[in-house]
Amino acid sequence: MKNLSCLIFILLFLLLQEKTAAQSTKIDSLERAVAGNLANDDRKARDLFFLAASFINSNPKKSLDYIDQGLSFEHNIKDKGIVASCYRVKGAILNILARFPEAITALNTALINDRATGNVYGVAGDLSNMATIYIYQSNFPQALNYYQQATKIMERIPESDPNSYKDRKRDEAAIYSNIGLVYIETADYIKAIEHFEKAISLQEKLKNKIATIPSLGNIGNVYGRQKNFRKAILYASKSAKLADSLGDKVSYARETGNLASYYSQMGQYDLALNYGLKAIALNKVLGNTKSIGFNMQNVAEAYAKKGDLEHAKFYGLGSLRIGQDLKMPEIQKNASEGLSQLYEKLKLTDSALFYFKKYAMFKDSIDNSKKRDEIARLGIQYEFDKKEATYQQQQELADEQMKQQRLQLALNAEQLNASLRLRSLQQVQLQNEKLQKKEKEKLLLISINNGKLQSVKVKQLSQEQKLDRLELKQLWLYTILIVVVLCSVLLFVYNKYRIRQLRFKNTLQQQQAEQRNKELSYRSQLSESELKAIRSQMNPHFIFNVLNSIESYIMDNDKRMASRLIQKFASLSRLILENSTKSLVTADREWKALKLYTELEAMRYSHSFSYDFVVDEHIRLEELLLPPMLIQPLIENAILHGLIIDTQPDAHLAVKMVQNKTGLYITVSDNGKGYHPQNKTQPKIGVKEKSIGIQSIRERIEMINLQYEDSKARFDIKIGQGERGTTAMLCLPNYFKVA
Incomplete structure (x- = not known):
């Protein structure tokens, strides 16, 4: 993963010992106050400081101008805390602008003033800002040393300090963010x-x-190092969107550059170029030379992958120059590696070796530095882990207290529910006793009624027996009648069914006969169209001219060229005959036949025109199927009716095959005399007088669309500007070879 910026959380606004209401003042009010204050005093310096802080992420250059105005009269400023704060902000701005030596000088001045005034928050901020600069310069021991000093200072500040709860939590968030950076360096990405x-x-x-912007970007950086580019892009986009909405132009430019790197490594080079060039433009406005160096390397890599080696070389050399100017080993290493690979592609082995040696030198330097830094990292990691354990213990204690409170509440609720359940059970028992009493009364009443019903049933039994005998006789009569009627209905239905079946079979036979007639007609037309194409492709005139050319080479004692002509002509004839036996052939065989035909025509006309065949890189010809002898007439027309009729030095024929979801597109283009179907007065120059095979192609396209219902095959011819040049395009459905 190349050149992804870690966003360091800078303790930037730990500036003054006293909080002042000017921090929340609107920018326009501050500018009016500065313009109206003619005295170079503490108030004006404070207003200039807050103006600079307001523009640090959106316009670093403007921010630096405000700070320089304030420091121009630092000898008149009585409160040295303001002077220290101005130098601290100046160091942060110069860090963004990659002016590292000046940034270190400014922060050292701020550190001297903060120590003199006893501003512990300011000292921690100065050390933390210097640590970020050393991280950018890959000087991890010095960075970790300064950060450790800042952490110890923060730990020594007592709980009774007048700073608010927000300040404590802000410092805690900063500690978490910086611990995360240490874990990145130790490759513990989960933590x-x-x-x-x-x-x-x-x-x-x-x-x-605004403080969440670097944390989101750092999470994207971690996923990028793990090659999970989809998540990396997700977090980088969130960070960029938030930075854009808050006017943080520095972070927005940085995340735009990171997106370029992610898309480049995913193989989406057009998107990578779009974001990379945008990042370069943004950082040029901001004056952020360091980020431009990383951005130019990303752009160079994307151009190299796309095959645009000249642009890749331009941006690669630019990145190397910036790395050399800023003395940043990481930029120089990546740029040297990219240039070595680029010059290898350009076959410039000396330059490739030169830059590879530079890359190896910087890589060894960085690797050795990393090995030396490993012990320092482990030591500081122990300190961070200890600090983290303290926070976790505090959090666990608070969680345990909360659990005990919840447990007590749950116990009280359970006791209340138990009393409610006991009361409900007593009510249910009382209702059950009442229901049992009612049930006994109902059973007694039912037994009395059953006795009365029994006597009535005995009387009715004799009457029912008589009725049963009568009903049995009637049942037999009705059964016989129903059987007779049912048989009649079944016989009628069966006859109707047979008549319908006979009619259906007759209709089906007629439809099948019509379908067979149509298929025979289609096949006949298709065969006739294919025969026309064969006659067009292997016309006697072409054969005669090729044989004459062979005889000419033999007479001129050019046996090698004659043999070559015979071999190519034999190969072409064999391919055409083999392909003509099938309705669809593999695209690689048809493409080979087209190339052989074109090469024979070029040799026949003494190479009076150039040609090229281009196939889209993701097309696998051996897996596609094409109708044979459908494209060749277009090439023949382009040569005989466009390039040979009106010869010119730059005569060129281009055949291109492109594939997308809708189908396969084949274009045949020439820059000769344009196609004029209505012009019947064209001069005869020894070639056919009318367009060869155009009608046959249209017939075959029509047959394809009739034969395959879902087919959208079509054929178009367009004339170029100035009525010169012709482009013929065939659109065919995607036919794939069955494995």
């Missing part, structure tokens, strides 16, 4: 993401949206 997510959670609770 890195865990800490960045904790930082985001705290920042969202504090409603500090």
Whole structure:
């Protein structure tokens, strides 16, 4: 993964010992206040400082101008805390603009002033900002040393400090964010993401949206290092969108560059170029030379993958120059590697070796530095883990107290529910006793009624027996009648069914006969069209001319050329005869026949025209099927009616095959005399007088569309500008070879 910026959380706004209402003042009010204050005093310096802080992410150059205005009268400023804050912000701005030596100088000045005034928050901010600069320069021991000093200072600040709860939580979020960066360097990506997510959670609770931007970008960076580019793009896009909405132009430009790198490594080079060039333009406006170096390397890589080696070389050399100017080993290493691969493709082995040696030198330097830094990383990681354990213990204690409270509430609720259930059970028992009493009364009444009904049933039994005998006789009569009627109905239905079946068979036979007639007609027309194409392709005039050319080479004692002509002519004849026996052939055989035919025509006309055959890179010819002898007439027309009639030095024939979801597109283009179907006064120059095979092609396209209902085959001819050049296009459905 190349050149992905880790967004370092900078303790930037730990600026003054006292919080001032000017921090929330609108920018326009601050600008009016500065313009109206003619005295170079503490108030004006403070207003200029907050103006600079407001523009640090949206316009670093403008921010630097405001800070320089404030520092221009630093000797008149009585509160040295303001001076220290101005130098701290200046160091952060210069870091963004990749002016690292100047940034270190400014931060050292801020550190001296903060120590002199006892501003512990300022000292922590100065050290943390310097740590970010050393990380960008790959000087991890120095970066970790400064960050460790800043962390220890933050730990020594007592709980009773007058700073608010928000300040504490902000510092906690900063610690989580920086611990995440350490875990990135030690390749513990799971813990890195865990800490960045904790930082985001705290920042969202504090409603500090701008502080969530670097954490989102860092999560994207982790996924990018793990080659999970879809998630990397998701988080980088979130970070860029939030930065754009908040006017953070620096972060927006950085995430745009990161998106370019992700898309490049996914093979989406057009998107990579779009984002990479956009990032370069944004960083040029911001003056962020360091980011431009990374962006140019991403753009160079995308151009190289697309085959545009000149643009790749331009951006690769530009990236290397920036790395050399800024003395950043990471940029120089990546740029040298890209240039080595580029010059290898250009067959410039000396240059490729030169840049490979530079790449190896920077790689060894960085690797050795990383090995030396490993022990330092492990030591600082122990300190971070210890700090993290303290936070986790506090959190676990709070969670345990919350669980005990919830358990007590649940116990009280359970006791209340038990008393309610006991009361409900008593009510149910009382209702059950009442229901049992009512049930006994009902059973007694039912037994009395049953006795009365029994006597009535005995009387009715004799009457029912008599009625049963009569009903049995009637049942037999009705059964016989129903059987007779049912048989009659079944016989009638059966006759109707037989008549319908006979009619259906007759209709079906007629339809099948009509269908067979249509198929025979289609096959006849298709065979006739194919025979026309064969006659057009292997016409006697062409054979005669080829044989004359062979005889000419033999007479001129050019046996090699004559033998070559005979071999190609034999191969072409064999391919045409083999392909003509099938309605569909593999595209590689048909493409080979077309190339042989074109080469024979070029040799026949003494190479008076050039030609090329282009196939889309993702097309597999051996898996596609094409109707044979459908494209050749278009090539023959282009040569005989376009390029040979009106010869010109740059006569050229281009045959191209492109495939998409809708079908297969074959174009035959020439820059000769245009196609004029109505012009019947064209001069005869020894070739056919009318367009060869056009009507046959149209007939075959019509047959294909009739034979395959879902087919959308079509054929078009267009004339170029100035009535010169002709482009014929065939659109065929995608026929794939069955394995």
